[in-house]
Amino acid sequence: MTPPTSGPKTPPAPRPRPGGRTARTRRQVLDAVLAELGAHGYDGLTVEAVAARAGVHRTTVYRRWRDVGGLLADVLDAAGADDWAPPDTGSLEDDLTGLNDEIHDALTARPPVVPALIAASFRSPQAAEAQRRLWDERYARCEVVVDRALARGDLPRGTAPRPLLVAATAPLYHQLLLLGGAPDPHLPRRAARVAALAGAAGAFTEGGPAGGV
Numbered sequence: 001m002t003p004p005t006s007g008p009k010t011p012p013a014p015r016p017r018p019g020g021r022t023a024r025t026r027r028q029v030l031d032a033v034l035a036e037l038g039a040h041g042y043d044g045l046t047v048e049a050v051a052a053r054a055g056v057h058r059t060t061v062y063r064r065w066r067d068v069g070g071l072l073a074d075v076l077d078a079a080g081a082d083d084w085a086p087p088d089t090g091s092l093e094d095d096l097t098g099l100n101d102e103i104h105d106a107l108t109a110r111p112p113v114v115p116a117l118i119a120a121s122f123r124s125p126q127a128a129e130a131q132r133r134l135w136d137e138r139y140a141r142c143e144v145v146v147d148r149a150l151a152r153g154d155l156p157r158g159t160a161p162r163p164l165l166v167a168a169t170a171p172l173y174h175q176l177l178l179l180g181g182a183p184d185p186h187l188p189r190r191a192a193r194v195a196a197l198a199g200a201a202g203a204f205t206e207g208g209p210a211g212g213v
Contacts, residue, residue: 028054029061030078033071038111042120047071069126076117076130086142092149093189093196096168099142100188103169107176108183115177139165149199158205167204168195 032054036045045068051058065071087098106114121131139162146161155164171191175181202208 025054025056025060026064026074026078029056029065029071030075033075034113035111037072037116037120038113041116042068042123045071045120069124072117072120072124072127073130076127076134080134080137084141086145088148090152092145092154092199093192095145095148096165096192096195097189099145099165100169100172100192103172104176104183104185104188107172118177146199154196155199156202156205159199159202160204160206164195164199164204167198168192 029050032050033045035053036049040049047061047065047068048058050071051061054061061071065074087095089095089098117127117131121128142165143161146155146159146164149155150157150159168191171194172187175184175187198204
């Protein structure tokens, strides 16, 4: 969700055709990008290192992805092309906790691939745009969590899904990335409970708690 940096934008890399050898090569290369990024960070990420780790010729990587920005963008776009769905526990707080548990695990995993991807988005315009697409798509998928809570009557009518979801998940990014805090197994539920209680009080309706519907 970070804004793209200023300056000219590199044209998007051509997308490999799905299936067969092309798909295998793409998977090898994208896995290599993640491994290199986790091991060396953005500054150590090079087309040559990715090609060597993936076991493909560097001209193959240059031809399909052009540069590091193209590689990062494809990694992020590939992450959004899955069948992941948010949990359905029958409880807004539990659903949000499930989401936050996944975020907590991703942000504290070793090697730190997800934090490295987020950091890379501050350095690469292509990665920034791809990451914004990915996060927007993920939040859109998660809106069903709020829709279900509305249908159950757990939230007041007019509750806006996106602000509630951002309020529930933002504390993890703030604590674990911005502040560099240690893993906290209690943080996912604590943040979820605060957001669920605020939502039930009407904090995410147009008029806020005093003007909730």
